Structures are given as C-alpha cells and as structure tokens.
Amino acid sequence: MTSVTIENMDLTIDEKDILKDINLELMSGKITTIIGPNGCGKSTLLKAVSNIIRASDGSVYINDLDIRQMKSKDLAKKISILSQKNRLQYDLKVHDLVGFSRYPYLKRFRGLSPEDHKMIDWALTETGADEFRDRMMSELSGGQAQRVWISLLLAQGADVLLLDEPTTYLDIHHQLETLNIIRKLNQKAHQTVVMVLHDINQALKYSDEIVVMNKGRVIKTGTPAEVLTNETLNEVFNINGKITTDPVTGKPVLTDYELFCRTVDGRES
Numbered sequence: 618m619t620s621v622t623i624e625n626m627d628l629t630i631d632e633k634d635i636l637k638d639i640n641l642e643l644m645s646g647k648i649t650t651i652i653g654p655n656g657c658g659k660s661t662l663l664k665a666v667s668n669i670i671r672a673s674d675g676s677v678y679i680n681d682l683d684i685r686q687m688k689s690k691d692l693a694k695k696i697s698i699l700s701q702k703n704r705l706q707y708d709l710k711v712h713d714l715v716g717f718s719r720y721p722y723l724k725r726f727r728g729l730s731p732e733d734h735k736m737i738d739w740a741l742t743e744t745g746a747d748e749f750r751d752r753m754m755s756e757l758s759g760g761q762a763q764r765v766w767i768s769l770l771l772a773q774g775a776d777v778l779l780l781d782e783p784t785t786y787l788d789i790h791h792q793l794e795t796l797n798i799i800r801k802l803n804q805k806a807h808q809t810v811v812m813v814l815h816d817i818n819q820a821l822k823y824s825d826e827i828v829v830m831n832k833g834r835v836i837k838t839g840t841p842a843e844v845l846t847n848e849t850l851n852e853v854f855n856i857n858g859k860i861t862t863d864p865v866t867g868k869p870v871l872t873d874y875e876l877f878c879r880t881v882d883g884r885e886s
C-alpha cells in the first residue's frame with residue numbers, strides 16, 4: 618500500500634495564495650474525500666499532489682519519495698488522476714483511449730505488451746465499459762464515457778487514485794454506480810483513493826476519512842462522524858442541518874439542510 622504525505626504546502630498563482638500551509642497524511646488503502654466550497658482549492662490540491670501544478674513551497678512524499686525527485690513516468694506508475702473536465706481533442710475508440718494509460722510502461726520503439734492488454738481488459742471489465750470497447754468516445758453517453766475515463770485511471774496501474782468530482786454530469790443512478798465501482802476497487806485492490814465530491818451525504822457514505830477545506834486551507838480532517846458537525850457546516854458552507862446516524866452503515870447523514878446566514882449584527886436570517 619502507498620501512503621501520501623503533504624508537508625507545509627503553499628501554492629501561489631499570480632501572487633494570490635491558492636493553497637496555504639497544507640499538512641496532510643492521506644490514509645493508505647482508504648478512501649479520503651475532500652469537501653469545501655467552490656474555489657477553495659480542492660482541484661488545485663489534487664493537481665499539486667500529482668505534480669501537474671508545482672507547489673510554491675513544501676513537499677509531497679509517496680512512501681518517503683519526494684515527487685519532485687521522481688521521473689514523470691515513475692510518478693505516473695504511482696499516482697493517476699481523473700480531472701474534473703475530460704475532453705478529447707480528437708475522437709478515439711474506447712479501447713485505444715484506455716491504451717494511453719499504459720504509456721509509462723512502454724519500452725522504446727515497442728507497442729503495447731500482453732501485460733498492457735491484460736490491464737486494459739481488466740480495467741474495462743471492472744467498470745462495465747467492456748461492452749462498448751470498440752465504439753467511438755463521441756458515441757457514448759455521459760455516464761458511459763465516465764466509466765471509460767475511470768477505466769483509463771485504473772489501467773494505469775497506480776496505487777494512488779485521485780478523482781476530481783467523478784460524479785459530475787451523471788444522473789443519480791450513475792453517480793451511485795460510479796461511487797460503488799470506486800469503493801469495490803478500493804476494497805479489492807486496496808488503492809489509496811482521494812476524491813473531491815460536492816454531495817456531502819455521498820462523501821459521508823463512501824469515505825473513511827474526510828478533509829474539509831476553506832479558503833485554501835485544510836480546516837478539519839477526521840472520520841465522517843468526527844467531521845460532520847453543524848459548527849463545520851456553518852463555518853464552511855453557511856448551512857445548517859439535521860445530523861443523524863444511518864442505522865445500517867453507522868455513518869452520519871445530513872438532512873433538512875437550509876441556508877444559514879448571519880446578518881452583520883449577528884442575527885440569523
């Protein structure tokens with residue numbers, strides 16, 4: 618299993634502080650979900666962990682290896698990232714697109730090996746995307762395409778999976794299907810999964826650990842039960858709700874949520 622440690626990370630873009638003093642130990646083999654309001658730095662944090670964007674200060678370690686000391690191919694064998702918006706410039710067959718994930722393993726002047734094909738087939742089967750492996754990406758629905766993108770992430774064979782809003786654009790059925798696939802894979806293969814989700818109840822249900830961000834900082838980490846308090850909801854999202862415990866999963870559930878606004882003199886409105 619692979620652990621990821623972020624130490625004293627700051628990230629500045631155009632003199633604006635985007636991430637400030639981030640210290641995190643992402644739990645090995647578990648599912649961690651980052652929640653927080655729009656623009657608080659969640660996507661930027663995932664990009665910095667995968668070295669797509671360089672932090673201005675601080676370090677990210679994968680099992681004690683500093684990612685800045687790693688070659689990009691070696692890093693890609695350890696960490697794969699599913700970005701928020703996946704767009705293709707050219708239309709491709711599903712199978713060919715997933716094949717790109719094997720780039721870090723290609724030997725010079727050689728094509729895909731039997732091992733590469735095995736990984737691609739496995740990834741397509743695990744996500745249920747195998748049935749449209751020979752179709753063009755442009756022919757797929759949003760939910761089908763998302764399964765292909767997750768296959769691409771899996772076929773890369775990394776121990777750490779970063780997923781930025783993997784359920785965006787999906788209907789509720791496909792949202793749950795996608796999260797179930799991620800959880801099933803995490804339970805079977807014990808990858809370290811770090812997701813960004815906007816749906817608080819989905820975050821509570823599917824995560825071992827929650828990271829709450831606000832204004833570029835991590836303000837709370839812990840189990841769903843530790844993190845979900847009305848104090849946190851007020852402070853971060855400006856909402857209030859009823860918090861109960863799901864009798865089956867034992868995890869907290871948020872219901873009856875409402876905007877919670879304080880006027881300048883401190884009254885609720």
Ligand SMILES: Nc1ncnc2c1ncn2[C@@H]1O[C@H](COP(=O)(O)OP(=O)(O)OP(=O)(O)O)[C@@H](O)[C@H]1O
Nearest residue numbers: 630631635653654655656657658659660661662701
């Ligand atoms: N390339 C960039 N250039 C300038 N500013 C950027 C860049 N990327 C991100 N930002 C800024 O950094 C801040 C954090 O953005 P980020 O996308 O990480 O937030 P987020 O929490 O993922 O938001 P959302 O929930 O809306 O997706 C925002 O203010 C954004 O405008």
